[in-house]
Amino acid sequence: MLKFLPYVRKNILGHRVRSAMTVAGTAVLLFLFLFVTSVQNGLDRILDARDDKLIVFQAYRFCPSSSQLPVFYADTIQAVPGVKAVLPVKVVVNNCRASLDTVVFHGVDPKLLPAVRPNVRFLSGDWSAFQSRTDAALVGRRIAERRGLQPGQSFTIAGITVQVAGVFASDAIGEENVIYTHLTLIGNPGSHHDFHATLFEVQLDDPQHATDVAAAIDAKIREKYEVPTETKPQKAHYAGALADLLDLIGMTRWLGFVCVGVVVVLVANSVVMSAQDRVKEHAVLQTLGFSGPRVFSLMLAESCLISLAGGLLGTAACVGFLEWRPMSLSTEGVSIDFVASGTLVVAGLVLSLVVGFVAGAVPAWQAGRAEIVSSLR
Amino acid sequence: MALVEIKNLSKVYRKGTQEVPVLRDLDLTVEAGEFVALMGPSGSGKTTLLNLIAGIDRPTDGIIRVAGVDLSQLSRTKLAAWRAQHVGYIFQLYNLIPVLTAFENVELPLLLLPLSRSERRKRVEVVLGAVGLLDRYDHYPRQLSGGQEQRVAIARAIVADPTIIVADEPTGDLDAETADATLALLRRLNEEMGKTLVMVTHDPHAAAAAKRLVRLEKGALVASELRAVGEERESVARAGA
Numbered sequence: 001m002l003k004f005l006p007y008v009r010k011n012i013l014g015h016r017v018r019s020a021m022t023v024a025g026t027a028v029l030l031f032l033f034l035f036v037t038s039v040q041n042g043l044d045r046i047l048d049a050r051d052d053k054l055i056v057f058q059a060y061r062f063c064p065s066s067s068q069l070p071v072f073y074a075d076t077i078q079a080v081p082g083v084k085a086v087l088p089v090k091v092v093v094n095n096c097r098a099s100l101d102t103v104v105f106h107g108v109d110p111k112l113l114p115a116v117r118p119n120v121r122f123l124s125g126d127w128s129a130f131q132s133r134t135d136a137a138l139v140g141r142r143i144a145e146r147r148g149l150q151p152g153q154s155f156t157i158a159g160i161t162v163q164v165a166g167v168f169a170s171d172a173i174g175e176e177n178v179i180y181t182h183l184t185l186i187g188n189p190g191s192h193h194d195f196h197a198t199l200f201e202v203q204l205d206d207p208q209h210a211t212d213v214a215a216a217i218d219a220k221i222r223e224k225y226e227v228p229t230e231t232k233p234q235k236a237h238y239a240g241a242l243a244d245l246l247d248l249i250g251m252t253r254w255l256g257f258v259c260v261g262v263v264v265v266l267v268a269n270s271v272v273m274s275a276q277d278r279v280k281e282h283a284v285l286q287t288l289g290f291s292g293p294r295v296f297s298l299m300l301a302e303s304c305l306i307s308l309a310g311g312l313l314g315t316a317a318c319v320g321f322l323e324w325r326p327m328s329l330s331t332e333g334v335s336i337d338f339v340a341s342g343t344l345v346v347a348g349l350v351l352s353l354v355v356g357f358v359a360g361a362v363p364a365w366q367a368g369r370a371e372i373v374s375s376l377r
Numbered sequence: 378m379a380l381v382e383i384k385n386l387s388k389v390y391r392k393g394t395q396e397v398p399v400l401r402d403l404d405l406t407v408e409a410g411e412f413v414a415l416m417g418p419s420g421s422g423k424t425t426l427l428n429l430i431a432g433i434d435r436p437t438d439g440i441i442r443v444a445g446v447d448l449s450q451l452s453r454t455k456l457a458a459w460r461a462q463h464v465g466y467i468f469q470l471y472n473l474i475p476v477l478t479a480f481e482n483v484e485l486p487l488l489l490l491p492l493s494r495s496e497r498r499k500r501v502e503v504v505l506g507a508v509g510l511l512d513r514y515d516h517y518p519r520q521l522s523g524g525q526e527q528r529v530a531i532a533r534a535i536v537a538d539p540t541i542i543v544a545d546e547p548t549g550d551l552d553a554e555t556a557d558a559t560l561a562l563l564r565r566l567n568e569e570m571g572k573t574l575v576m577v578t579h580d581p582h583a584a585a586a587a588k589r590l591v592r593l594e595k596g597a598l599v600a601s602e603l604r605a606v607g608e609e610r611e612s613v614a615r616a617g618a
């Protein structure tokens with residue numbers, strides 16, 4: 001088949017404008033499809049993440065700012081059997097609604113953080129730089145890139161002024177969208193100078209007992225402080241926060257499928273036009289001894305190559321764009337990263353090949369089955 | 378030795394419910410090394426006969442055997458493979474592939490044969506040299522004159538060293554001078570390379586290049602005359618005689 005490639009290539013390049021238009025159209029639509037898929041991928045990553053933590057949140061509260069739990073509850077939670085570690089977290093966001101540019105501060109105890117975040121990898125700065133200043137901030141890679149934040153730089157967002165002590169990368173879901181700072185900086189001390197957290201992140205001895213431990217935590221706090229809390233596995237907490245977006249993202253998946261459908265029609269149209277223009281040429285090829293299946297495969301190769309070229313462009317554009325401008329959709333302090341993963345690249349290329357095959361199969365089959373004599377006329 | 382054996386050959390085209398007989402009960406034999414011209418008025422069935430010999434059409438009835446193979450017994454795919462090996466077809470309107478250069482056009486039939494790239498190159502260069510167009514190997518059909526295009530088409534027809542060469546009005550679209558040059562080339566293929574040629578033509582001048590003239594009328598063979606260069610025609614057979 002390889003020795004026929006120059007013929008296929010020349011036929012594609014010989015109809016430059018038509019091929020270029022089809023490739024461009026395919027690229028744009030593949031870009032759209034993959035962009036939508038990257039959101040879906042980000043959401044799947046959150047919902048498929050390992051569920052080994054519990055989140056203690058104030059009951060009947062939604063936006064992080066509405067959950068106020070005194071930090072000293074941590075001792076009570078720590079005493080519940082099955083709890084390994086507790087991290088009080090004060091969450092402050094610049095926008096509690098759905099937004100593409102939400103900045104999320106997590107106020108934490110700087111001494112506790114290294115033990116519960118072993119996955120943090122410093123791109124600049126270190127733990128000691130973070131611990132040495134009360135206004136120090138560790139900035140997640142994605143938000144640092146999005147906002148252009150550098151070590152040593154001071155900035156104010158949502159009324160909080162911090163200085164960047166370091167930038168970190170992490171493979172934990174959504175963590176690269178977080179700015180860690182000191183809880184004492186943003187923890188709103190109450191009337192008894194007690195700091196408040198938004199939530200408690202609870203690590204478990206055995207994640208399999210998460211449900212029982214969650215119930216025990218809620219019961220203990222209610223019993224001791226008469227405050228209703230809602231303790232859920234982290235994944236369920238995220239799903240609750242993102243509930244409003246789930247349907248919307250689900251709908252965008254259909255939009256992606258529509259894009260794929262349009263690509264099929266676009267490529268099919270191009271291949272049909274090409275086949276109709278070259279009825280006589282295919283008859284000549286058959287006269288020379290090219291079999292019907294050979295003509296079919298040549299036409300199909302054209303269709304697949306055009307589609308693949310569009311797929312390559314669209315995929316490269318989508319991945320390049322998401323690398324250049326890391327995007328996240330956030331609501332209630334939980335972020336969905338638009339993930340340009342290797343899987344997305346492979347999916348884009350495989351999809352474009354499948355589209356080329358589907359779009360080209362019928363016209364190619366017709367070209368291969370045409371009667372030579374009537375086609376020559 | 379008979380290269381083409383045709384017995385009781387009939388061809389009927391169907392247009393909707395209507396049947397149009399094109400060839401009726403035709404017998405013909407072409408010996409290896411012959412140069413046969415098929416003549417006759419429009420609609421006499423000469424191109425249909427040529428297409429049947431070339432294996433690009435199928436008879437309705439009768440037997441057509443070329444190089445010992447009964448073509449009506451071959452499947453579409455096997456017939457295509459047979460054509461690739463045994464038939465060189467020259468069209469009236471050249472039918473070169475517009476996006477390919479002269480070299481690539483001539484190379485096309487070789488892609489179907491188990492030849493290395495260098496073998497293909499060698500063969501293409503030989504035949505392009507034989508038709509006097511080696512210096513135009515990288516020209517596209519649009520950059521060639523009609524006569525040059527037809528020479529490329531002839532090179533394409535002979536490059537795979539086919540058993541039989543068929544030509545459908547090969548000079549029909551050429552001026553007189555170019556037509557003469559093309560006919561001279563066909564004669565050389567026949568005389569110097571021993572190729573068997575069957576050519577359809579309206580033109581008596583073109584037919585004069587052939588060694589035998591076969592006349593068709595209304596789908597039937599009405600005359601077959603042997604001709605020798607510089608000699609008078611010798612009528613050897615008449616249909617129905």
